[in-house]
Amino acid sequence: MSEAIAGIGVFRTARAGVPQWSRRILAPVVILCALLAIWSIAATLVNPSPAAAAAGIWPSNWWNPRPTLPSPPQIAVATWTGLFGYPVTSPRSLIYHAAVTLEAALAGFGLAAVLGTALATAIVHVRLLDRGLLPWVIVSQSIPVLATAPMVVVAMGYMGFSGLLPKAVISASLAFFPVTIGMCKGLRSPQTVQLDLLRTYNASGRQVFWALRWPSAIPYLLPALKIAMALAITGAIVGELPTGAQAGLGARLLIASYNGLMLLMWATLIVASLTAGLAVGALALLERALPRFRLPA
Amino acid sequence: MPDSPHAETLDIETTQPREQARAAVVSVENVAVSYPSREGVFHALSDVSLRVARREFISLIGPSGCGKTTLLRLIADLAQPSTGTIRVNGGTSRQARGDRSYGYVFQTPALQPWRTALANVMLPLEIIGLAANERRARATAALMAVGLGDAASRYPWQLSGGMQQRVSIARALSLRPELLLMDEPFGALDEITRDKLNLHLTDLWRDRDLTVIFVTHSIPEAVFLSTRIVAMSAKPGRISRVIDCGLPRRRTLDIRNTPEFLAISKQVRDALSDAYANE
Numbered sequence: 125m126s127e128a129i130a131g132i133g134v135f136r137t138a139r140a141g142v143p144q145w146s147r148r149i150l151a152p153v154v155i156l157c158a159l160l161a162i163w164s165i166a167a168t169l170v171n172p173s174p175a176a177a178a179a180g181i182w183p184s185n186w187w188n189p190r191p192t193l194p195s196p197p198q199i200a201v202a203t204w205t206g207l208f209g210y211p212v213t214s215p216r217s218l219i220y221h222a223a224v225t226l227e228a229a230l231a232g233f234g235l236a237a238v239l240g241t242a243l244a245t246a247i248v249h250v251r252l253l254d255r256g257l258l259p260w261v262i263v264s265q266s267i268p269v270l271a272t273a274p275m276v277v278v279a280m281g282y283m284g285f286s287g288l289l290p291k292a293v294i295s296a297s298l299a300f301f302p303v304t305i306g307m308c309k310g311l312r313s314p315q316t317v318q319l320d321l322l323r324t325y326n327a328s329g330r331q332v333f334w335a336l337r338w339p340s341a342i343p344y345l346l347p348a349l350k351i352a353m354a355l356a357i358t359g360a361i362v363g364e365l366p367t368g369a370q371a372g373l374g375a376r377l378l379i380a381s382y383n384g385l386m387l388l389m390w391a392t393l394i395v396a397s398l399t400a401g402l403a404v405g406a407l408a409l410l411e412r413a414l415p416r417f418r419l420p421a
Numbered sequence: 422m423p424d425s426p427h428a429e430t431l432d433i434e435t436t437q438p439r440e441q442a443r444a445a446v447v448s449v450e451n452v453a454v455s456y457p458s459r460e461g462v463f464h465a466l467s468d469v470s471l472r473v474a475r476r477e478f479i480s481l482i483g484p485s486g487c488g489k490t491t492l493l494r495l496i497a498d499l500a501q502p503s504t505g506t507i508r509v510n511g512g513t514s515r516q517a518r519g520d521r522s523y524g525y526v527f528q529t530p531a532l533q534p535w536r537t538a539l540a541n542v543m544l545p546l547e548i549i550g551l552a553a554n555e556r557r558a559r560a561t562a563a564l565m566a567v568g569l570g571d572a573a574s575r576y577p578w579q580l581s582g583g584m585q586q587r588v589s590i591a592r593a594l595s596l597r598p599e600l601l602l603m604d605e606p607f608g609a610l611d612e613i614t615r616d617k618l619n620l621h622l623t624d625l626w627r628d629r630d631l632t633v634i635f636v637t638h639s640i641p642e643a644v645f646l647s648t649r650i651v652a653m654s655a656k657p658g659r660i661s662r663v664i665d666c667g668l669p670r671r672r673t674l675d676i677r678n679t680p681e682f683l684a685i686s687k688q689v690r691d692a693l694s695d696a697y698a699n700e
C-alpha cells in the first residue's frame with residue numbers, strides 16, 4: 125500500500141517534471157535552430173564563392189576565406205581555433221585576449237561595486253544628495269561611452285596611467301550605475317515597522333545601517349551586480365578600442381575591423397559573450413549560495 | 422501600621438506600596454495629537470490623561486482609529502504629542518527610550534527574515550553592545566520564557582504566525598524591560614493560541630513584576646489580562662471610561678466563567694457600545 129503511494133508520488137513528480145524541463149530547454153533550442161537556419165541561408169546568398177566552388181566543396185560559399193557573412197560552422201571553427209589552436213600566451217590566442225579584458229573588467233567591476241555602494245549609501249543618508257547627486261548619476265549614463273572613453277584614456281595618459289587602469293575606469297563608469305540604483309532601492313527597502321523597532325532600541329544611524337539597511341539591500345545588490353558585471357566587460361572592451369592596445373578583446377576587434385576580417389570579428393564577439401556569461405554565471409552561483417538573501421518571490 | 426515592614430510585604434500582593442503608587446511609571450497629561458487634513462485639523466487624540474503605576478496591566482480598547490496605537494507610540498517616543506506632556510519613569514519619553522526602559526511589541530512580528538529566531542531575539546542585545554556569550558544566554562532564556570526553546574535555530578518563514586509573535590515578545594523581553602508596550606500582539610491569532618499566549622503573558626507579568634500597556638480589540642482578553650481597562654472612543658480620539666478590574670493577580674483561564682469576570686466584561690461592553698454609538 126505504502127509502496128503504491130510512493131510509486132504514485134514518483135510518477136507524478138516525473139510527469140510534472142517533463143513539461144517544466146522542455147519549456148526551459150526546448151524553447152530556446154528551437155529558437156536557436158531557427159536563427160541558425162536563417163543565418164545559413166543568408167550566408168549562402170551573400171557570400172561570393174570563387175575558389176571553393178571550383179574545388180567542388182558544398183555549400184561552397186560557407187567556407188569562403190574572406191566571407192561577408194561567415195556561416196555558422198565557419199564561425200564555430202574559427203572560435204574553436206582562436207580559443208584552443210594556440211598556446212594561451214600567444215597573441216593569437218583568444219583566451220589570452222579574453223584574460224587581458226577580464227582583468228580590466230574585474231578591476232572595473234570591483235571599483236564600480238565599491239563606488240556604487242558608497243554613492244547609494246550617501247544618497248540614502250543625505251537628503252541633499254538625493255536631490256543633488258542622483259539626477260547627475262542618471263545623466264551620466266546618457267553620455268555615450270564611445271565619446272568619453274578616448275578622453276579618459278588621454279587624460280589618464282597625461283597623468284602617467286596607462287594599460288589596465290584607464291580601462292578599469294571606463295568599465296567602472298558603466299558598471300557603477302546599476303549598483304547605485306539597486307542599492308538606493310535596497311537600502312530604502314526596510315519597512316517603517318522595522319525602522320521603528322530599531323528606534324525603540326535607541327540604535328544609532330550606523331547600527332541601523334549594519335543591522336537593517338545593509339542586509340535588506342543584499343537581495344537588490346546581487347541582481348544589480350550581475351548587470352554590472354556584464355556592463356563592466358562591455359566597458360573594458362570599449363576601453364581597449366581607443367588605446368591602440370595590443371592586447372584584449374577590444375584590440376582584437378579593432379584589428380579585425382581595420383582589416384576586414386569578419387571571421388575574427390565574429391569569433392572575438394562570441395568569446396566576449398562567453399566571458400561575460402561565465403563571469404555573470406559565477407555571480408549567479410554566489411547568489412544561490414545565499415538563499416536567505418533572495419527577494420521573496 | 423503601614424510603617425511596619427510586615428504590613429508592607431502583605432501590601433504588595435493586594436495594592437501598590439505608597440511610594441511607588443505616587444511615582445507613576447507612565448503619566449500622560451492633557452495630551453493631544455492632531456494632523457492637518459483636508460477638512461482642517463484631524464484630532465487623533467484629544468485631552469488624554471492617564472497614569473499607570475508599577476505592576477499595573479492596562480488594556481486600551483476601542484474602535485478602530487480611536488488612537489490606541491498613537492497613544493502607545495507617544496509613550497514609546499516614536500511620535501510626539503501636539504500638546505500635553507508625557508513622563509516615563511519620571512523623565513521624558515525621549516530619556517526613557519534612550520535608557521531602553523521599555524520593550525515594544527508591534528502589531529506585526531517584524532522579524533528579520535535573514536536571522537534565525539535566536540538571532541532575532543539577540544538583535545536588541547547586539548545594539549546595546551552585550552558580549553556574544555551573554556547575548557546568547559539571555560536570548561535563549563527569553564525564548565524559553567515564551568516556550569520556544571526548541572525553535573531557536575529556525576528562520577521566521579519556518580515558524581507559524583503565533584510562534585513568530587512569540588519570538589517578537591521574547592525579543593522585547595530580552596532587554597529585561599520593566600515596562601512592556603504591546604500593540605494588538607495577538608490580533609491575528611486563533612482563539613486557542615491566543616488563550617495560551619494570554620496565560621503565558623499573565624504569568625510573565627506577575628512573575629517579573631512587569632508593567633504592561635496592552636492594546637486589544639477583544640473584551641475577554643482585556644478583562645482576563647488587565648488590572649485596569651481604558652475604553653476609548655474616536656473622533657476625536659479620547660478616553661471614554663476607565664474600568665477597574667479587581668481580579669486576583671494569579672489568573673487561570675477558568676476565571677472567565679466567574680460572575681466577577683462576566684460583570685466586568687459587561688461594563689466594558691457597555692462602555693464600548695457608547696463609544697461606537699458616537700461614530
Ligand SMILES: Nc1ncnc2c1ncn2[C@@H]1O[C@H](COP(=O)(O)OP(=O)(O)OP(=O)(O)O)[C@@H](O)[C@H]1O
Nearest residue numbers: 456463465483484485486487488489490491492658
Ligand atoms: N501620520 C499620520 N497622519 C495623519 N493621520 C494619522 C497619522 N497617524 C495616525 N493617523 C490617524 O490617527 C487616527 C488614530 O490612528 P491609530 O493608529 O492610533 O488608531 P488605532 O486606534 O490604533 O486603530 P486600529 O485599532 O485600527 O489599530 C487614525 O484615524 C489615523 O488615520
Ligand SMILES: [Mg+2]
Nearest residue numbers: 489490491604
Ligand atoms: Mg492600531
